[in-house]
Amino acid sequence: MNNPFMPSFGRLPKIAINQQNALNDYLQGITTYDAKYQTSLVYGARGSGKTVFLLEVQRTIDQIPNWHFIRLNNGQGNLLFQLLHGLQKIAGMSITDLIKSIQGLSVMGNSITLKTLEATGQLDYSDLLPTILKRLQERNQSVLIGIDEIEISDDVRAFGSMYQTLIGDDYNISLLMTGLPSRVSEVQNDKTLTFLLRANRIILSPLDEESVRYQYEQTFQRGKRNIDYKVLDYLTGDVKGYAYAFQTLGYYAWRYSQNNLQLDKDVYLATVKSTKQDLFRNAYERMYLDLSRGDLRLVHTIADLVGNEPIAMRTLGEKLQLKANYLSVYRARLLDDQIIKAPQRGYVQFALPFFADFVEYWSQNHT
Helix, strand or coil, X not given: CCCCCCCCCCCCCCCCCCCHXXXXXXXXXXXXXXXXXXXXXXXXXCCCCHHHHHHXXXXXXXXXXXXXXXXXXXXXXXXXXXXXXXXXXXXCCCHHHHHCCCCCCCCCCCCCCHHHHHHCCCCCHHHXXXXXXXXXXXXXXXXXXXXXXXXXXXXXXXXXXXXXXXXXXXXXXXXXXXXXXXXXXXXXXXXXXXXXXXXXXXXXXXXXXXXXXXXXXXXXXXCCCEECHHHHHHHHHHHCCCHHHHHHHHHHXXXXXXXXXXXXXXXXXXXXXXXXXXXHHHHHHHHHHCCCHHHHHHHHHHHHHHCCCCEEHHHHHHHHCXXXXXXXXXXXXXXXXXXXXXXXXXXXXXXXXXXXXXXXXXXXXXX
């Protein structure tokens, strides 16, 4: 039996704990044409399950009659061209039919392509996109656009402006975007895209501990492992609701128990060591580098004073010599970035597994 856990980014894992409540709520809203859900944003920390959520939506939408999912790649550029190409395939319209709406363009032979027209600057998206969407609407067909890991750019501004026009003209088109909290904030607050401030926000909840334990137990039993249930409890607790940690811990626990089929203490220790290396390198380093100087002061103070345990905000304020209003700004930002959480009123702690260990590691190796 191959390793069923998949710690790589951007793919739909074989074993996943779905955000079922959020997923069901969104799909119910979008497929019943609830205006609240027409433009939605999924945001969360790296590895929190945003891409998996998008892929789950795509898989479901593709199975619903008269609905179509078009996934645009923000890294490839020219989102409007990608959208036009996707809509053309769905509508089954020939290029000749499409470009008839472009005044002054004569079609010679069969060599003309959308790429040729784009290269010569002859694509008028404000004409072509409504033309296709009108045809789809006449067929009672709807389109959901998905964009993963959104961030501000001139291309995104052009796409966003056109999308706002299209929904204003009441076409059956919707948009689901994912992104890091800071990147989503930049997009929403751009002066050309402020309409996105009213977009529906989908916040992915931490994975439920009971579901994590159940999935681990069932998977390792299917893999014929002899389970030390104290080790199972340790693995479950170490996940701390973080989707990437769930996959990574599971991956190494499976790998290191492959030879003797024992999920024991030695396997656990090796698993944690390798998991920390992956989390530090693949997720936490980039999160850390994106933090402001003030955020970093707060992060290091938490790590130095209590490690991964809860700490009172009052204690942090006294240590940093910051007034409550200043401290609350950093707190709010780190909460939004899902670096910390508030386990009870007046307290915070790191939301991510082994994050205090990462801060210590960084201090020792980058001073």
